[in-house]
Amino acid sequence: MDQKAQGSLPPVIGVGTPVAYPAAAAAAVPYQAYHHLYQQQQQQQNQQLQMFWADQCREIEQTTDFKNHNLPLARIKKIMKADEDVRMIAAEAPVVFARACEMFILELTHRGWAHAEENKRRTLQKNDIAAAITRTDVFDFLVDIVPREEGKDEGIPRPMGAPATDPLAYYYVQQ
Template sequence: MRRPKSSHVRMEPVAPRSHNTMPMLDQFRSNHPETSKIEGVSSLDTALKVFWNNQREQLGNFAGQTHLPLSRVRKILKCDPEVKKISCDVPALFSKACEYFILEVTLRAWMHTQSCTRETIRRCDIFQAVKNSGTYDFLIDRVPFGPHCVTHQGVQPPAEMILPDMNVPIDMDQIEEENMMEERSVGFDLNCDLQ
């Protein structure tokens, strides 16, 4: 049987209605051991301290099991022409570092999402997570920022239009006279003799 290309495989959501929404915080904590100790934390600093303490505890029993494919990490490492050989520990280490990066940025974005009283992480949440972090500020140019980051819950900011003051009397003769002066100096003279 021929196996379909990975780009043609349709991924099914883990749970009903969980395609692109973050589950409720209680369900999120119970399903993911990385964030199981973050309970009722309102401050980002406190949440990050709890998160990293939890990661340090779990690092003690790290047996090289990662969620990212090691072969893909190895390919990315070999993209550098200066890299000749890669130790067997390096892909697992890089994979774990990428997992930590993804988890921390997701946690920062999730805290921003909650501060906006939403339950779905948007691009603007990821942008704010990167922008507000001194560690990840080098990614600001890489994270897409557009008009979607300006809107909050679909409400567009009011448009401002600068209109001239309507109470000022307008002297049309003066305006016509100014326009006549400008027209004379613009262009070229057809009666001019070119020899």
């Protein structure tokens, strides 16, 4: 064989000779890149939730008109009276409950939207809300009410070592 032909042949490796596999090294890079992207996404979602709660606190402090509501007070009062132990309800109670319900719905929707964006979708679906409930410990009371559809789970796989629950733990931002 001539020298040019020998230069193009792979080197002969003896038994017991360590071999570096470039494919294994290359596989670690996408995992690291994915893990970094995952961390950035979680930090962004955490910042969005902090801003959400800061805005909610600011809005509550600045509220002076308690007559306009997004949820019907009569329906809230009716639900409150459904409990046989409740006899009388102060006029302020349905107003406070209405605001609390609005905040609850907003946070649940916000967390569901974050799940939809993780899956690169712009449409909020039932499984997004179910994922938000599953990932957040505070929403555990809803697990039986909104069951997760296992067959339609489009969740991105979590990197090794990532928590199974929502890294955006429920918190209250104090002023």
